[in-house]
Amino acid sequence: MRTIAVILKKGGSGKTTTAVNIATVLHQKGKRILLVDLDPQANATLCTGLDPTSLQYNINDLFKNINIKPADVILKTSFGLNIIPSHPDLALTEAGMKATQVGILNGLFEPIKDDYDYIIIDTPPSDSYLTVSALAYVKEVIIPVQAHFLALQGLTQVMISIDQVRKGLNPKLKILGILPTMVNQRTNISREVLDQLNTHYKDLLFPETIDYSVKHPESSLAGVPIVIYDPKHSGALSYTKLTESIL
Amino acid sequence: MRTIAVILKKGGSGKTTTAVNIATVLHQKGKRILLVDLDPQANATLCTGLDPTSLQYNINDLFKNINIKPADVILKTSFGLNIIPSHPDLALTEAGMKATQVGILNGLFEPIKDDYDYIIIDTPPSDSYLTVSALAYVKEVIIPVQAHFLALQGLTQVMISIDQVRKGLNPKLKILGILPTMVNQRTNISREVLDQLNTHYKDLLFPETIDYSVKHPESSLAGVPIVIYDPKHSGALSYTKLTESIL
Numbered sequence A, B: 001m002r003t004i005a006v007i008l009k010k011g012g013s014g015k016t017t018t019a020v021n022i023a024t025v026l027h028q029k030g031k032r033i034l035l036v037d038l039d040p041q042a043n044a045t046l047c048t049g050l051d052p053t054s055l056q057y058n059i060n061d062l063f064k065n066i067n068i069k070p071a072d073v074i075l076k077t078s079f080g081l082n083i084i085p086s087h088p089d090l091a092l093t094e095a096g097m098k099a100t101q102v103g104i105l106n107g108l109f110e111p112i113k114d115d116y117d118y119i120i121i122d123t124p125p126s127d128s129y130l131t132v133s134a135l136a137y138v139k140e141v142i143i144p145v146q147a148h149f150l151a152l153q154g155l156t157q158v159m160i161s162i163d164q165v166r167k168g169l170n171p172k173l174k175i176l177g178i179l180p181t182m183v184n185q186r187t188n189i190s191r192e193v194l195d196q197l198n199t200h201y202k203d204l205l206f207p208e209t210i211d212y213s214v215k216h217p218e219s220s221l222a223g224v225p226i227v228i229y230d231p232k233h234s235g236a237l238s239y240t241k242l243t244e245s246i247l
């Protein structure tokens, strides 16, 4: 089973959009997929059409209640994707977590490790114990970087965090790739950021980039990933090609 | 002295851009301003042209070292704005904070409360004790909401947090206003979000909105707020009018 977290502390860089679309494309290709929403904002839950506040169970129950197993919490979206939904209450768990709990996902997902080909984890814009627990658990990470200066600076920070995790918690953690998002090839800022990424992270850059398009926020309002909302759209095609390159 | 925090847990909603521009416009109008960067990403520090990793002191020193006073940490930007810079190490302080420290900013800023007309605080995209300490300290908050569905959902969450703070830590906390950002009037999604804001939060909406423009990330790369980078730009004019409406 492959386990992939989508991370970057910089807010609004396309983590949720990337996690939801990659998970959906893998699902469309017949792989057994579980999308895990590890963000108290519950954006991956919202982007797949579910209402976080109306579900019986969510990931927070898995964290808090020893009797709750993954099978109790896993839901199917309207387009057949398996998801462990999130809830704002996860923020309370996050605030109360201790460093000793950082390995918690190993135990939680042990019962289902033979049921899936991929687990894709969406993480919050923070370096709290939630994100660290994802970094301690997964074998691979994808880093979406908005084509803006501040997200580029955020990349420097996450590389430091990944190095620290590799030195202790998870020596085999691999960077699957860096994905430029919200790119607008006609602007200087995008070209500048892509230049910097090419100079400093050439070997880690995915061949695909995701252009800026209003179809992405539209699809989140519709509660389906863009690869379902508008499959022929350039953003949907880019996420499809990206996913094919990681298979 | 007026104290204003710019908050929203949703990442990439324009918190830093709003905090930096409002602080700069107030400064240009002759007010005595202190901008406080309370985010370990140190984006407000970067957006005002400073390199967080090369400064002698930062807000983390203020938190950690009882002998360090605000005067030791306050810097002037190239355009004359006083700022308390941040540093990635603030994340370590954030992770170690206890609920008992939530009132910490009162004591930290006591020595300078007569030196300034406004303190503007940029907060991280999280509901950690850092953001809570800002909510416990300030008298007013500004909430920038990106004209996207997910940010709108985030607004529901922050209103709950504000209510909770008002019931205990800071009963007088006032919402100065909700600021729609990255608006593109030609798109359905922007109109939909503005409709929702008008329906549910009519009395809290600022008259101004900030349109989507690549000049904003360009100005962050240049290390100056858009009101200095391109003063006649519509984004700069909107931030100027907004600031005039809160004077």
Ligand SMILES: Nc1ncnc2c1ncn2[C@@H]1O[C@H](COP(=O)(O)OP(=O)(O)OP(=O)(O)O)[C@@H](O)[C@H]1O
Pocket (backbone or CB within 6 Å): A009, A010, A011, A012, A013, A014, A015, A016, A017, A018, A039, A041, A043, A123, A124, A125, A181, A182, A183, A210, A211, A212, A213, A214, A216, A217, A218, A220, A235, B009, B010, B011, B012, B125, B148, B149, B150, B151
């Ligand atoms: N390529 C794109 N072009 C335009 N908008 C996009 C694109 N990708 C994502 N978006 C939109 O931008 C906003 C931010 O994206 P998203 O929520 O996926 O980022 P995130 O990194 O998960 O944010 P957070 O840090 O809050 O978790 C969302 O409203 C999303 O719909």
Ligand SMILES: Nc1ncnc2c1ncn2[C@@H]1O[C@H](COP(=O)(O)OP(=O)(O)OP(=O)(O)O)[C@@H](O)[C@H]1O
Pocket (backbone or CB within 6 Å): A009, A010, A011, A012, A125, A148, A149, A150, A151, B009, B010, B011, B012, B013, B014, B015, B016, B017, B018, B039, B041, B043, B123, B124, B125, B181, B182, B183, B210, B211, B212, B213, B214, B216, B217, B218, B220, B235
């Ligand atoms: N009106 C706008 N139009 C286009 N881009 C903008 C606008 N306002 C801000 N930006 C850019 O969008 C990105 C996100 O904005 P900003 O960093 O201010 O948000 P934030 O809420 O502070 O993010 P975080 O949650 O990470 O703290 C930045 O690169 C910024 O330059």
Ligand SMILES: [Mg+2]
Pocket (backbone or CB within 6 Å): A015, A016, A017, A039, A043, A122, A123, A124
């Ligand atoms: Mg997200």
Ligand SMILES: [Mg+2]
Pocket (backbone or CB within 6 Å): B015, B016, B017, B039, B043, B122, B123, B124
């Ligand atoms: Mg910010």
